[in-house]
Amino acid sequence: MNLHISKDKSLEPARKPFLKKLLSSRLTFSLVILLIVVVQNIITTPTFFRITITNGLISGYIPDILDEASLLVIVSLGMTLVIAATGGVDISVGSIMAIAASFCGLMLNGPEYRTDVYHSPYFLALLVGLLGGALCGAFNGFLVAGLKLQPMIATLILFTAGRSIAKQITHGQTIYIMNPTFKYLGVQIPGVPVRTTIIVSFVMILIVVLFTKLTSLGLYVQSVGINGASSRLVGLNARVIKFMVFVISGVLAGAAGLVGSSSLGSVNSGELGLNLEMDAILAVALGGNLLSGGKFSIAGTVIGAYTIQAITTTLYAMNVRADQLNVFKALIIIVIIVANSDVFKERIRKLTGKVVRKNVSVGG
Amino acid sequence: MDSVNQNQTPSLIMTGIGKSFPGVRALNGVDFKLRRGEIHALMGENGAGKSTLVKVLTGVYPLDEGTIELDGTPVSIRSTQDAQRLGISTVYQEVNLCGNLTVAENLFLGREPRSLGLIDWKAMNRKAAELLQELNIIAEPTVQLDSYSIAVQQMIAIARAVNTDCKFLILDEPTSSLDTDEVKKLFTLMRQLKEKGVGIIFITHFLEQVYEICDRITVLRNGELVGEYEVEKLPRLELVTKMMGKELENLSDLSSSKDQLHTDEEPLLEARELSSGTSKIAPFDLKIHKGEVVGFAGLLGSGRSELVRALYGADKAVQGQLFVKGKSVKIKKPLDAIKKGMAYLPEDRKVDGIFADLSVRENIIIALQAKHGLKRMTRREMEKYADEYIKLLNIKTASMETPIKSLSGGNQQKVILARWLLTHPEFMILDEPTRGIDVGTKTEIQKLILKLAAEGMSVAFISAEIDEMLRTCSRIVVMRDRRKVGELTQSEMNQSTIMRTIAGEGGQ
Numbered sequence: 001m002n003l004h005i006s007k008d009k010s011l012e013p014a015r016k017p018f019l020k021k022l023l024s025s026r027l028t029f030s031l032v033i034l035l036i037v038v039v040q041n042i043i044t045t046p047t048f049f050r051i052t053i054t055n056g057l058i059s060g061y062i063p064d065i066l067d068e069a070s071l072l073v074i075v076s077l078g079m080t081l082v083i084a085a086t087g088g089v090d091i092s093v094g095s096i097m098a099i100a101a102s103f104c105g106l107m108l109n110g111p112e113y114r115t116d117v118y119h120s121p122y123f124l125a126l127l128v129g130l131l132g133g134a135l136c137g138a139f140n141g142f143l144v145a146g147l148k149l150q151p152m153i154a155t156l157i158l159f160t161a162g163r164s165i166a167k168q169i170t171h172g173q174t175i176y177i178m179n180p181t182f183k184y185l186g187v188q189i190p191g192v193p194v195r196t197t198i199i200v201s202f203v204m205i206l207i208v209v210l211f212t213k214l215t216s217l218g219l220y221v222q223s224v225g226i227n228g229a230s231s232r233l234v235g236l237n238a239r240v241i242k243f244m245v246f247v248i249s250g251v252l253a254g255a256a257g258l259v260g261s262s263s264l265g266s267v268n269s270g271e272l273g274l275n276l277e278m279d280a281i282l283a284v285a286l287g288g289n290l291l292s293g294g295k296f297s298i299a300g301t302v303i304g305a306y307t308i309q310a311i312t313t314t315l316y317a318m319n320v321r322a323d324q325l326n327v328f329k330a331l332i333i334i335v336i337i338v339a340n341s342d343v344f345k346e347r348i349r350k351l352t353g354k355v356v357r358k359n360v361s362v363g364g
Numbered sequence: 365m366d367s368v369n370q371n372q373t374p375s376l377i378m379t380g381i382g383k384s385f386p387g388v389r390a391l392n393g394v395d396f397k398l399r400r401g402e403i404h405a406l407m408g409e410n411g412a413g414k415s416t417l418v419k420v421l422t423g424v425y426p427l428d429e430g431t432i433e434l435d436g437t438p439v440s441i442r443s444t445q446d447a448q449r450l451g452i453s454t455v456y457q458e459v460n461l462c463g464n465l466t467v468a469e470n471l472f473l474g475r476e477p478r479s480l481g482l483i484d485w486k487a488m489n490r491k492a493a494e495l496l497q498e499l500n501i502i503a504e505p506t507v508q509l510d511s512y513s514i515a516v517q518q519m520i521a522i523a524r525a526v527n528t529d530c531k532f533l534i535l536d537e538p539t540s541s542l543d544t545d546e547v548k549k550l551f552t553l554m555r556q557l558k559e560k561g562v563g564i565i566f567i568t569h570f571l572e573q574v575y576e577i578c579d580r581i582t583v584l585r586n587g588e589l590v591g592e593y594e595v596e597k598l599p600r601l602e603l604v605t606k607m608m609g610k611e612l613e614n615l616s617d618l619s620s621s622k623d624q625l626h627t628d629e630e631p632l633l634e635a636r637e638l639s640s641g642t643s644k645i646a647p648f649d650l651k652i653h654k655g656e657v658v659g660f661a662g663l664l665g666s667g668r669s670e671l672v673r674a675l676y677g678a679d680k681a682v683q684g685q686l687f688v689k690g691k692s693v694k695i696k697k698p699l700d701a702i703k704k705g706m707a708y709l710p711e712d713r714k715v716d717g718i719f720a721d722l723s724v725r726e727n728i729i730i731a732l733q734a735k736h737g738l739k740r741m742t743r744r745e746m747e748k749y750a751d752e753y754i755k756l757l758n759i760k761t762a763s764m765e766t767p768i769k770s771l772s773g774g775n776q777q778k779v780i781l782a783r784w785l786l787t788h789p790e791f792m793i794l795d796e797p798t799r800g801i802d803v804g805t806k807t808e809i810q811k812l813i814l815k816l817a818a819e820g821m822s823v824a825f826i827s828a829e830i831d832e833m834l835r836t837c838s839r840i841v842v843m844r845d846r847r848k849v850g851e852l853t854q855s856e857m858n859q860s861t862i863m864r865t866i867a868g869e870g871g872q
């Protein structure tokens with residue numbers, strides 16, 4: 001084709017005014033929420049920003065939030081991709097955490113359940129754990145992409161059966177691992193002043209961001225989520241892409257399971273990652289991502305996840321009792337979700353519009 | 365058979381009906397008359413105003429202007445309930461019934477016979493059986509609706525509609541998913557209703573069916589009434605010309621300088637007995653040469669879109685053989701077609717074309733990117749291509765990062781064109797690329813097609829406007845009732861032969 005093409009290189013994309021762009025971004029919303037939580041802490045908890053070094057570890061409220069949010073952050077990354085590509089959710093991530101950790105624990109303990117000596121090499125055990133997560137993800141992916149089941153129904157299978165499967169792997173026992181190196185992943189590597197959970201979660205964020213930005217996966221996930229029919233006609237294979245996001249979600253859940261069990265020094269398949277899937281969905285929503293799929297923002301999800309943890313930590317700092325905690329959390333979340341809903345925004349817009357018009361008529 | 369009815373005065377009279385939507389005048393001073401005991405075809409191409417007229421009559425849309433009279437008394441129809449109360453019922457193309465309920469339950473849903481406040485199941489089943497027998501529908505009242513074919517379900521929907529003291533029945537494309545036998549059964553039922561004095565409005569794309577069953581035809585075009593005709597007095601050719609808006613007398617052959625290029629060479633694309641399972645088009649043979657623009661003419665629903673979709677593998681279960689440059693190829697999905705150098709601009713831009721929330725840049729590069737798999741094109745490459753084609757096609761957008769949904773229809777269409785030009789296809793399918801876009805863009809696109817063909821690209825071009833095809837095509841394939849019925853070469857191509865072939869009178 002010899003179409004005439006002008007070689008003008010001076011094209012500058014017209015940029016929206018910064019403020020307008022900032023206000024229209026969904027990311028702004030989640031940032032504002034996080035900011036409110038932080039400001040509130042400055043007022044009520046003067047020690048909030050104090051960072052000390054105890055036992056060779058940086059500690060304080062903020063490092064605590066980063067540490068305690070790490071599992072949620074890792075799991076939410078995968079959840080973001082699943083929601084974007086399928087418009088559905090993966091509710092099996094908590095169970096997958098338990099399965100992956102059980103595989104890892106079994107490899108380390110061996111059939112004799114020796115808690116002090118590794119039966120298999122540490123890294124091999126981690127790899128098997130991740131592989132377990134990937135397998136679970138592949139199973140979910142097959143149900144959704146191959147058999148066209150609703151994502152929530154498909155992942156309900158492992159959600160229900162997962163912890164039971166994990167128990168079978170460990171023969172119904174809580175596995176304890178006393179070897180100090182096991183704590184490297186979930187607590188601290190000797191000489192490193194930052195908790196490993198924080199490092200791992202940051203690395204995971206980085207990997208997912210790079211993987212979605214440097215390959216075309218991010219674009220494909222959005223395309224499939226926005227318009228399945230068009231995707232097919234431009235030559236995308238929606239099935240493969242949906243399968244992939246579930247595998248990625250499974251691997252990430254597996255990683256979270258390994259980190260979580262390492263923090264505790266044991267594998268308790270009944271407790272590990274319990275109810276985490278719901279917080280992960282919430283993190284994605286708080287991040288301004290549409291639960292109906294399509295465009296997504298990893299940054300939004302990460303901010304959403306830290307916001308959830310910051311709220312929890314703040315409430316504890318304000319001496320809210322553990323049994324009251326969820327009520328307060330729910331109230332805050334209701335406010336956030338409602339304020340971010342389109343109906344509410346429309347009402348506000350109309351309301352302010354009316355006020356403006358009234359003023360004008362009075363003025364005239 | 366019903367000469368009495370034929371001469372009866374109309375009992376439903378719509379006069380001077382006008383209806384506007386923001387930016388569109390959908391109906392403009394339309395008159396429509398329906399007599400008891402007649403089957404009246406409502407004909408027109410896309411955007412003619414058929415469905416708007418029906419929706420005004422059934423109370424879905426309030427009318428802006430005009431009056432509706434029933435048996436001499438003016439009525440106002442503000443809701444679908446009003447319409448039903450007046451005895452006007454509608455059966456749509458898709459069966460609007462509950463598949464998981466029984467036939468009887470469906471027939472009496474919402475008006476179940478009751479005794480002591482409870483549903484009287486016995487009475488309901490008995491009444492249902494009576495109704496079915498009366499209309500000669502072979503179905504058991506107590507069997508779940510799902511277990512019957514679409515045709516029977518369609519008839520049960522009609523039975524439900526006529527049960528409620530129905531004087532007028534509107535059938536909106538009831539036959540489009542039925543096979544020949546099923547259509548026959550439906551027609552028998554329609555004739556029975558006609559004998560009972562029900563006035564039927566029949567909307568269909570199939571000319572054969574109009575001439576088989578209808579008494580009168582009302583033709584609409586661009587929201588205006590063209591006229592009301594008795595079927596015997598309106599030959600097919602005239603019907604087609606009235607629908608498409610061309611008077612045969614005024615036709616002057618457009619002289620064309622298009623050469624018949626490369627037709628002696630091996631065709632770029634050859635289809636033998638091709639069809640696809642889902643589209644129900646008859647298997648067809650087709651050859652397309654290098655640098656040729658082949659038009660596909662036919663009325664809406666004639667199968668012209670389905671034919672090109674079969675070439676591209678857009679519909680599943682493709683049967684028959686396809687050869688590209690003489691080599692047999694298997695095309696199971698669009699990606700296979702793209703790899704063989706094909707491109708497809710779909711008819712429905714919103715549903716099959718754009719990714720609404722993605723940027724213009726992403727919408728442009730997506731097809732080329734999809735060929736690369738997971739290996740991402742660099743940002744600079746993407747921007748270079750997007751920039752190139754925004755300028756080349758003169759796409760009006762604030763920036764290449766603007767979401768495509770905020771562009772006008774014509775500019776969205778150009779983005780989709782850019783998407784496919786970027787893949788440097790050898791064969792490009794354009795299904796109504798100029799529909800719903802402004803005149804200026806229309807001309808630009810026509811010029812582009814000729815230019816691309818001159819550079820050696822082969823194009824399959826579908827348009828509802830014959831003028832446009834005469835201007836751009838070197839050969840025209842004509843479709844009628846889901847069948848390829850003719851091919852017109854350069855020398856045979858003019859308005860009248862095309863119309864004749866579409867109508868099925870001579871010209872073949």
